[in-house]
């Protein structure tokens with residue numbers, strides 16, 4: 486906080502603060518606005534944030550609270566979103582939705598103050614910075630570094646800004662294990678958040694996740710290490726989330742869970758995931774199967790890729806596999822990708838009386854990970870797969886093409902939210918040069934099994 490105030494006082498022109506949640510960003514920004522307006526009698530202060538609600542409710546209620554408490558502007562009315570000392574000396578809130586309102590301000594001293602800057606549009610930023618023509622103009626932008634596709638990230642990359650970084654681990658409450666700054670981040674909050682945003686990593690196990698130690702961070706008071714997931718990075722450590730640099734299921738984790746010899750015996754349950762081909766007659770439909778075992782990890786027995794002439798043929802083939810397993814005394818748990826063209830296969834399978842789980846990737850998650858916010862079924866099925874690998878409860882087929890796909894599927898954040906989703910398939914495709922069908926079929930197989938276990942009975946969905 487001191488560093489921010491000093492930078493403003495030293496007339497740094499462009500100041501960027503990227504910080505964890507609950508550090509006191511909004512409080513500090515309000516103080517800066519009040520300090521500026523009451524220090525320079527010829528000043529204008531322009532304030533905004535990611536949304537009008539944010540500006541009005543958070544930033545401005547704090548600005549008013551401080552102004553009132555310190556009796557900063559005697560004789561001046563403290564408005565909802567304006568404090569006008571004289572005609573040319575005022576502080577005002579600018580709606581982030583109306584760039585025109587942000588233009589045309591002139592004064593010897595101008596301060597632009599932006600809270601929650603990651604959510605700000607470039608247009609409004611351009612309009613605001615257009616006012617910074619004078620020698621003494623300054624801008625302070627405060628953000629939580631959750632999204633690299635943002636004005637603050639570009640600002641930091643440009644090298645033109647004074648960047649101040651705040652990690653929750655540095656906060657006095659957290660350093661001292663107290664609650665001396667009421668309402669701000671605490672050790673308890675961090676511990677609660679890492680449980681849902683991250684996972685503990687055991688340093689004694691030469692785990693794939695720890696192969697690079699920079700992927701983990703320590704909570705010094707407990708000595709425990711946690712994985713630097715995107716949410717933990719942005720919201721706890723105040724670091725730009727490395728969403729696009731980490732595979733969700735790292736290659737090391739995959740390679741540690743491959744089987745080399747397996748003799749099936751007494752299998753009564755088998756799981757099969759089916760990724761239906763999109764370009765009918767061009768791509769193959771991919772089947773991935775697992776033998777479910779009582780006395781050891783489930784074994785991925787293999788893949789089938791079959792080029793069917795149409796969806797009916799695919800459905801018939803699935804029924805064939807189902808009947809075939811049944812005749813061997815094996816229950817086949819089927820999960821198919823029901824998104825898009827897969828719906829056609831679903832319809833046909835229903836008529837054929839084959840029980841199966843139809844997974845629409847865009848549907849809501851079933852809540853297999855309480856406390857984790859997962860945006861949709863596709864993300865949840867990859868969480869299931871990863872968890873099973875971490876638990877050592879499955880072993881994968883040794884097949885390089887599949888491993889390559891699995892390790893290149895990445896995590897993203899649902900826009901404007903804190904929920905996880907998988908990266909857009911198109912991006913994965915671009916990087917991989919093809920669709921991750923083997924990976925999807927495999928995740929589907931495991932997801933179907935989890936659904937069966939959670940619903941207890943075999944369902945015809």
Ligand SMILES: Nc1ncnc2c1ncn2[C@@H]1O[C@H](COP(=O)(O)OP(=O)(O)OP(=O)(O)O)[C@@H](O)[C@H]1O
Pocket residue numbers: 505506507508509510511512513629666667668669670
């Ligand atoms: N210097 C301070 N002295 C006393 N209390 C403070 C101080 N700074 C912040 N607080 C309190 O800490 C809490 C969090 O502050 P604030 O809302 O400014 O944090 P923030 O970083 O903007 O949070 P968020 O990430 O939710 O936007 C508030 O209850 C605020 O009153």
Ligand SMILES: [Mg+2]
Pocket residue numbers: 510511512543600
């Ligand atoms: Mg805030």
